[in-house]
Amino acid sequence: MTSNMEQRPDPANLDDRGLSETETERVSYLRAGHSLKSWLLTTDHKRIAILYVLSITFFFFIGAMAAALIRLDLLTPAGDLLTNEGYNRAFTLHGVVMVWFFLIPSIPNTFGNFLIPLMIGAKDLAFPKLNLLSWYIYVIAGLFTVFVLIAGGVDTGWTFYTPLSTMYANGNVILAASAVFIVGFSSILTGLNFIVTVHKLRCPGMTWNRLPLFVWSIYATSIILVLATPVLSITLVLISLERLFGLGIFNPALGGDPLLYQHLFWFYSHPAVYIMVLPALGVVSELVAAGARKPIFGYQFVAGSSIAIAALGFFVWGHHMFVSGQSTYASAVFSFLSIAVAIPSGIKVYNWTATLFKGHISLDPPFLFAMAFIGLFVFGGLTGLMLAMLAIDVHVHDTYFVIAHFHYIMVGGTISAFFGALHYWWPKIVGRMYSLAWGRLTAIFFFLGFNLTFFPQFLLGYLGMPRRYHVYPPEFQVLNVISTGGAAVLGIAYIMPFVYLTYSMRYGQPAGNDPWGATGLEWTTPSPPPKHNFETIPVVDRPPYDYEIEMGDDDA
Amino acid sequence: MNFIPLWPPSISGYSHQVDLLVIAFTALIISLSAPVFILLVVFAAKYRRGRPADRKHAPNRNVALEVSWSVIPFVALFGFYVWSTDLFARLYRPPADAMQIDVVAKQWMWKFQHPEGQAEINELHVPTGQPVKLTMASQDVIHSLFIPALRIKQDVVPGRYTTIWFAVDKPGVYRIACSQYCGTNHSEMAGSFVAVSPTDYAQWLSRSANDPSLAAEGAGLFRSRGCSGCHDPGSSARAPSLVGLYGNPVPLQSGQTVIADDEYIRDSILLPQSQIAAGYQPIMPTFQNVLSEEDVLKIVAYIKSLRRGEATQ
Numbered sequence: 127m128t129s130n131m132e133q134r135p136d137p138a139n140l141d142d143r144g145l146s147e148t149e150t151e152r153v154s155y156l157r158a159g160h161s162l163k164s165w166l167l168t169t170d171h172k173r174i175a176i177l178y179v180l181s182i183t184f185f186f187f188i189g190a191m192a193a194a195l196i197r198l199d200l201l202t203p204a205g206d207l208l209t210n211e212g213y214n215r216a217f218t219l220h221g222v223v224m225v226w227f228f229l230i231p232s233i234p235n236t237f238g239n240f241l242i243p244l245m246i247g248a249k250d251l252a253f254p255k256l257n258l259l260s261w262y263i264y265v266i267a268g269l270f271t272v273f274v275l276i277a278g279g280v281d282t283g284w285t286f287y288t289p290l291s292t293m294y295a296n297g298n299v300i301l302a303a304s305a306v307f308i309v310g311f312s313s314i315l316t317g318l319n320f321i322v323t324v325h326k327l328r329c330p331g332m333t334w335n336r337l338p339l340f341v342w343s344i345y346a347t348s349i350i351l352v353l354a355t356p357v358l359s360i361t362l363v364l365i366s367l368e369r370l371f372g373l374g375i376f377n378p379a380l381g382g383d384p385l386l387y388q389h390l391f392w393f394y395s396h397p398a399v400y401i402m403v404l405p406a407l408g409v410v411s412e413l414v415a416a417g418a419r420k421p422i423f424g425y426q427f428v429a430g431s432s433i434a435i436a437a438l439g440f441f442v443w444g445h446h447m448f449v450s451g452q453s454t455y456a457s458a459v460f461s462f463l464s465i466a467v468a469i470p471s472g473i474k475v476y477n478w479t480a481t482l483f484k485g486h487i488s489l490d491p492p493f494l495f496a497m498a499f500i501g502l503f504v505f506g507g508l509t510g511l512m513l514a515m516l517a518i519d520v521h522v523h524d525t526y527f528v529i530a531h532f533h534y535i536m537v538g539g540t541i542s543a544f545f546g547a548l549h550y551w552w553p554k555i556v557g558r559m560y561s562l563a564w565g566r567l568t569a570i571f572f573f574l575g576f577n578l579t580f581f582p583q584f585l586l587g588y589l590g591m592p593r594r595y596h597v598y599p600p601e602f603q604v605l606n607v608i609s610t611g612g613a614a615v616l617g618i619a620y621i622m623p624f625v626y627l628t629y630s631m632r633y634g635q636p637a638g639n640d641p642w643g644a645t646g647l648e649w650t651t652p653s654p655p656p657k658h659n660f661e662t663i664p665v666v667d668r669p670p671y672d673y674e675i676e677m678g679d680d681d682a
Numbered sequence: 683m684n685f686i687p688l689w690p691p692s693i694s695g696y697s698h699q700v701d702l703l704v705i706a707f708t709a710l711i712i713s714l715s716a717p718v719f720i721l722l723v724v725f726a727a728k729y730r731r732g733r734p735a736d737r738k739h740a741p742n743r744n745v746a747l748e749v750s751w752s753v754i755p756f757v758a759l760f761g762f763y764v765w766s767t768d769l770f771a772r773l774y775r776p777p778a779d780a781m782q783i784d785v786v787a788k789q790w791m792w793k794f795q796h797p798e799g800q801a802e803i804n805e806l807h808v809p810t811g812q813p814v815k816l817t818m819a820s821q822d823v824i825h826s827l828f829i830p831a832l833r834i835k836q837d838v839v840p841g842r843y844t845t846i847w848f849a850v851d852k853p854g855v856y857r858i859a860c861s862q863y864c865g866t867n868h869s870e871m872a873g874s875f876v877a878v879s880p881t882d883y884a885q886w887l888s889r890s891a892n893d894p895s896l897a898a899e900g901a902g903l904f905r906s907r908g909c910s911g912c913h914d915p916g917s918s919a920r921a922p923s924l925v926g927l928y929g930n931p932v933p934l935q936s937g938q939t940v941i942a943d944d945e946y947i948r949d950s951i952l953l954p955q956s957q958i959a960a961g962y963q964p965i966m967p968t969f970q971n972v973l974s975e976e977d978v979l980k981i982v983a984y985i986k987s988l989r990r991g992e993a994t995q
């Protein structure tokens with residue numbers, strides 16, 4: 127960390143409970159209005175990002191509570207904490223809340239919102255009011271979800287498979303589907319806003335070849351958000367029509383086709399996985415370059431692979447249906463296309479590794495999280511390849527192997543990148559440094575806790591423990607207990623940042639413009655940034671990640 | 683090893699093959715990922731910020747290298763793709779001499795019907811060394827028959843038949859589970875898979891042979907439900923004769939021709955308007971809400987038993 131001491135608050139005032147403000151803070155977006163109204167009616171992308179951080183954190187903890195119930199219940203083979211019904215409602219709530227109210231908006235709506243204008247040298251997003259509207263839509267959908275919870279929950283699983291969801295489930299299916307339907311509009315509006323912003327608001331000199339990789343990945347994500355989400359919305363409407371009015375769409379007893387539902391659902395939900403992981407890949411590209419103080423290796427390949435992943439992601443949904451009764455020829459094609467996704471994903475990982483070669487590698491918290499991400503993503507991705515293999519999938523489909531695999535990608539990947547981003551841009555967001563030692567400790571706890579929780583689940587899956595099992599054969603108990611123990615460690619890693627990050631807001635040292643010595647427009651403006659981001663519109667005259675490279679001996 | 687089980691029992695030629703594939707594939711993914719993990723640690727140590735090291739001429743692109751680390755893993759993966767797809771395709775090509783057992787899934791139980799008429803609930807007896815084909819139907823939601831020791835799984839979907847086959851090479855008692863979430867007691871929809879030697883199987887059959895065979899039960903239903911009123915060769919109503927139907931092509935009014943398999947016969951009973959045999963009026967009523975999936979399977983077994991040269995009684 128380069129020291130930036132010129133903005134140290136008046137030492138005499140430090141005793142004043144750390145409240146003293148720096149000059150920069152006084153004119154920053156954080157102090158531009160203190161009233162609740164100035165936050166709730168703000169159109170400043172940075173403030174909206176903070177509204178999102180608060181709201182997704184709230185939902186993360188609701189989802190985490192459900193996960194805690196599940197893990198506690200699975201300590202014993204018999205279901206003695208919850209009833210079967212209660213267990214089913216717990217994992218459904220966990221899935222619905224985590225997927226739609228945490229993972230999908232997690233990085234795009236928080237860091238995407240905060241950083242895109244800063245990274246491309248713009249004052250705000252293209253449609254600031256639309257941005258605020260999409261937050262309100264998210265909140266309304268969130269209230270629906272809370273209402274589902276209060277009304278007793280829903281027991282279909284987050285996948286809402288028919289005809290279970292339309293004819294047989296007893297819970298609040300329509301209410302839950304409405305919540306997901308509504309939050310979809312928030313996704314669509316946010317995606318649209320990002321696409322227009324990236325196209326129209328880049329500052330002079332910020333060509334496509336100079337876009338930060340995080341912006342590339344959010345751009346790719348936005349395309350998926352806009353194209354895939356409407357399919358989900360329509361599917362949820364069809365479920366509601368069948369459940370309410372007995373319209374025969376998916377239920378064979380009414381002349382419908384249950385596999386049609388699965389095709390529609392996964393046509394959205396597989397790309398949705400890339401909505402969760404692409405932004406994470408973008409974050410890690412930023413962190414690896416900054417952590418190694420080197421230009422990213424093969425910028426074009428890394429940027430292009432984001433677009434390739436987004437595009438391929440639309441053609442692999444059938445790999446969720448290998449044992450569903452779909453045509454074996456279709457399965458063979460989907461298996462092949464799923465394996466093809468490994469190419470752009472592999473490019474990212476190998477290019478990050480090559481970026482570290484001859485770098486100046488920092489082990490500060492953001493970069494530890496980036497390394498944790500690479501480990502978890504590689505492991506999750508390669509086990510995903512196993513699942514793409516037809517003969518292997520037949521055995522491990524719908525078992526804990528799948529649970530472990532997608533938690534490695536969606537949770538291990540997304541949360542380590544989210545935490546990496548939080549630790550990297552926190553000084554930019556609040557203008558203060560946090561305790562690096564505590565940050566490193568969190569990264570280590572997260573990595574160990576995560577692996578302890580989810581690695582045993584690969585074994586459970588191969589042994590044949592199906593997912594969504596409240597009661598399980600006694601021989602699986604030891605592995606389940608290990609997994610629950612890991613979840614406790616993981617829980618600590620989730621809570622720790624609250625303490626030291628909150629503490630840093632008052633007592634942290636002012637960060638200065640660029641505490642990590644990183645390139646990128648967001649580091650050229652004060653921390654926290656002023657209301658309109660830049661004093662003057664920046665002009666870009668150099669490539670991205672323009673770190674200094676040692677050349678021949680004459681340079682030494 | 684009993685304290686923490688790490689590998690499930692494997693009891694068929696197919697399951698041994700899957701294990702082999704998994705082990706070989708694990709070796710591949712270790713060889714693809716090991717360089718990343720090792721270099722990550724080596725670089726982090728060697729090029730740690732502030733530590734002196736040779737950092738001259740750090741490359742920031744190398745297209746040849748990038749293309750090679752995209753293409754080489756893909757070629758290796760493609761080999762595995764061919765292997766695994768071939769293995770998978772075998773699951774859907776049962777040998778001609780496979781013994782046929784019908785499966786009906788409903789919330790939350792498994793019912794198995796042997797050709798000789800024996801029915802069991804949540805327990806499936808099969809002889810070793812003999813290919814067995816399961817034809818499966820669901821009475822309500824989607825279930826999935828999962829037998830971990832055989833490394834097979836197949837969804838059981840309402841409104842259609844799905845099939846899977848296996849040949850067990852090792853006797854024993856193994857788990858059957860439902861792996862597709864099917865509502866409240868999903869996790870309790872479990873059963874035992876009992877593989878016994880052919881002689882023990884014959885004994886078991888004779889011990890439980892109180893029931894008439896499936897086809898005989900189907901014949902009873904065929905009469906009591908009124909099917910015979912139209913479909914008997916001597917009947918006055920104009921309906922196609924079903925003798926020798928199974929396995930043969932049927933010309934349809936739409937101009938298509940279909941093979942009369944289990945699924946076709948089932949659909950013709952439950953959705954008679956969907957595929958009309960050429961030359962006949964669409965006058966057959968649906969039996970959708972009249973017959974359970976078990977009854978349909980029995981009638982299908984009866985129709986399959988009607989071979990040419992044997993008149994219906």
